[in-house]
Amino acid sequence: MSGxxxxxxxxxxxxxxxxxxxxxxxxxxxxxxxxxxxxxFPAALTYVAAVGAVAEAAGHHPDIDIRYDVVLxxxxxxxxxxxxxxxxxxxxRLDEIDPAAP
Amino acid sequence: MSGxxxxxxxxxxxxxxxxxxxxxxxxxxxxxxxxxxxxxFPAALTYVAAVGAVAEAAGHHPDIDIRYDVVLxxxxxxxxxxxxxxxxxxxxRLDEIDPAAP
Numbered sequence: 001m002s003g004x005x006x007x008x009x010x011x012x013x014x015x016x017x018x019x020x021x022x023x024x025x026x027x028x029x030x031x032x033x034x035x036x037x038x039x040x041f042p043a044a045l046t047y048v049a050a051v052g053a054v055a056e057a058a059g060h061h062p063d064i065d066i067r068y069d070v071v072l073x074x075x076x077x078x079x080x081x082x083x084x085x086x087x088x089x090x091x092x093r094l095d096e097i098d099p100a101a102p
Numbered sequence: 103m104s105g106x107x108x109x110x111x112x113x114x115x116x117x118x119x120x121x122x123x124x125x126x127x128x129x130x131x132x133x134x135x136x137x138x139x140x141x142x143f144p145a146a147l148t149y150v151a152a153v154g155a156v157a158e159a160a161g162h163h164p165d166i167d168i169r170y171d172v173v174l175x176x177x178x179x180x181x182x183x184x185x186x187x188x189x190x191x192x193x194x195r196l197d198e199i200d201p202a203a204p
Contacts, residue, residue, distance in 0.1 A: 041154065041157070041158055041163050042154070042158055045150070045151060045154040048147070048150065048168075049147060049151060052143065052144070052147040052168075055143070056143055056144055061143050061170050063167070063168065063169055064167070064168040065165070065166070065167050065168075066150075066154075066165070066166040066167075066168075067165055068163050
């Protein structure tokens with residue numbers, strides 16, 4: 001993709017997600033989000049480290065909230081102030097991480 | 103410490119923090135919080151992993167928010183619905199982590 005990515009409204013983002021990412025992601029108020037309950041706090045940290053590695057490789061970084069064993073991921077393209085294909089792409093890539101793996 | 107820890111009001115928590123932890127911590131609305139800007143997103147992840155290891159060893163777990171290179175830590179003793187010495191203890195222990203180390 002070259003240039004500034006096109007902003008997707010919530011409906012367009014939801015359609016793109018349905019096509020390319022798993023059902024755990026939802027669109028809410030201009031963010032793509034997923035909440036993951038891990039087996040433990042250390043498992044949540046391991047999951048966050050894996051998410052972070054994927055995000056850094058993609059050059060696109062989710063907001064990450066850790067609440068003991070629950071991790072909330074929120075994706076948004078801050079540079080354009082909305083959702084774009086970059087967020088859908090990252091959601092699809094993050095699906096490759098198994099939160100139960102650790 | 104045995105039994106249920108005593109709840110500290112914000113003023114008592116601030117006094118205990120001033121005595122035992124560094125100046126980066128503040129008390130706000132019944133939480134002890136610290137915001138740390140790291141050198142990068144990977145540095146923030148490394149900092150969070152270090153915080154998590156200390157928290158797990160202490161058996162007391164902060165809320166952790168990652169916003170690219172900024173990490174927000176919020177401490178509260180959820181089991182008693184307020185601040186306790188457990189939170190002040192954890193703040194003091196977390197001071198031993200250098201966010202700039204990675």
